[in-house]
Amino acid sequence: MRPISYSRVADVGTAVGTVTADPASAFLAGGTTQVDLLRIYVEQPRRLVDINDLPLRDIEELPNRGLRIGALARMNEVAEHPSVIDRSPLVSQALLLGASPQLRNMASIGGNLLQRTRCTYFRDVSTACNKRTPGTGCAAMDGVNRGHAVLGTSDQCIATHPSDLAVALVALDADVIAEGQRGRRSIPVHEFFLPPEDTPDIEHPLDHGELIVDVEVPPAPDGSTSLYLKVRDRESYEFALASVAVALRVEGGMVVEVRLALGGVATVPWRARRAERMLTGQPATTENFAAAAREELAPAVARGMNGFKIELACRTIVRALETVAPDGAR
Amino acid sequence: MRSNTQASARVETPDTAVVRGPGDVEVWLSVNGAAHRLAIEPRVSLLDALRDRLELTGTKKGCNQGACGACTVWVDGERVLSCLTLAIACERREVRTIEGLADGQTLHPMQAAFIARDAFQCGYCTPGQIMSAVALLKEGHAKDDSDIREWMSGNLCRCAAYPHIRSAIRDVRDGKTGD
Structure with missing residues (x-):
């Protein structure tokens, strides 16, 4: 880790002013990403401004x-x-x-x-990464990309967004x-x-x-049932291969309102608007859930090792919708 | 040993927004109830400060990237990873390590249960496992085995002593004193 200097601030104005005035500085909160990435030279601020005393915990x-x-x-x-x-x-x-x-x-x-992506090439400063060092290329394109994104990608980057919380918030x-x-x-x-x-x-x-x-x-839609379903290589303490945040309201067997977002398969927490549009007003059936899932994943682009995520995401969507649908699904 | 130990737990820190470092700065740490004055760079992790400066080597360095849990300690009573915590950020907080768990020569019940249940092989992950296990009971996350598994998942054991670790935790949860 490179040497760093350290400041502690007690109010938001000072925190913002201090970091804004110093381009080589960064905020320090929990530190779980910051200290990790400092140690492996992926992030290289010269100064950390500790904001843990700010009154922002309510x-x-x-x-x-x-x-x-x-x-x-x-x-x-x-x-x-x-x-x-x-x-x-x-x-x-x-x-x-x-x-x-x-x-x-x-x-x-x-x-x-x-938090930054867990892409192994982003985290390895000896490899090409347009996210870490713009213009150097993307080693993940033809590399070990089993964990990488199939939605929202570009020819510059296929790094998966790692947050579960963000999927629920979206x-x-x-x-x-x-x-x-x-x-x-x-x-x-x-x-x-x-x-x-x-x-x-x-x-x-x-x-x-x-x-x-x-x-x-904001609250979930009135009368909806919600679920966060996460599929991963091990049962705990692992990033998602595919995850689904869903809030579903069904009346008389028909989908009145549905919110659907995906994690683990996209470069950003992915709001599944194509699937939402397709499902709204339709019967809440497994067949319709599967069709909506396929519609959402239609623009997916697989590269090398991550093609399985397309089918996995579809099945995870269907499982999540079936779980929250009244009486399962028909 | 490059630190001063004082009986008083009084910890003084500089005023807001002072720039400290990048060279050695004075850092006061309260560890296991004793205040220590260290001269360390701001980049020094709590883990390295404990092990290399305070010679509290019970806390182990496994992955040094927040993946294994061997470095688990408590800061203000909450279990955290000392490898991803900067020592300087722990001023005015109370740090507790495995060395601060026993009552004099009497082991903490969880330490005794780990021995009684043979809950380790190589022992390298054990201090972190025990710091997590005691916290787990205090948090109320040991209702059943699946609860224990989930809430102990941040502590890896490459010897795979998991079943015995769960037995030790169950014993302490249920008030059994060991064989």
């Missing part, structure tokens, strides 16, 4: 039956908070299926959204609240995660020094 209930979650609240404390379990079980489930208990005690909600239309030099703004979560296209190094719209302060989570 979890509040909003009048719309939603939640406001402070950016520095830890994954475990959010997952086990009675208000979150009551109002947003999807968020609780997604958090508890991520990382390990120790990491969840450390990792913050803001940091979870900003399904729920959450907002990311950020504060920067120009003030506070609210960013819809589906606009927060940027697909790689020609600039895979640009992953979100935040300015340098702009800080996530809260995440606002």
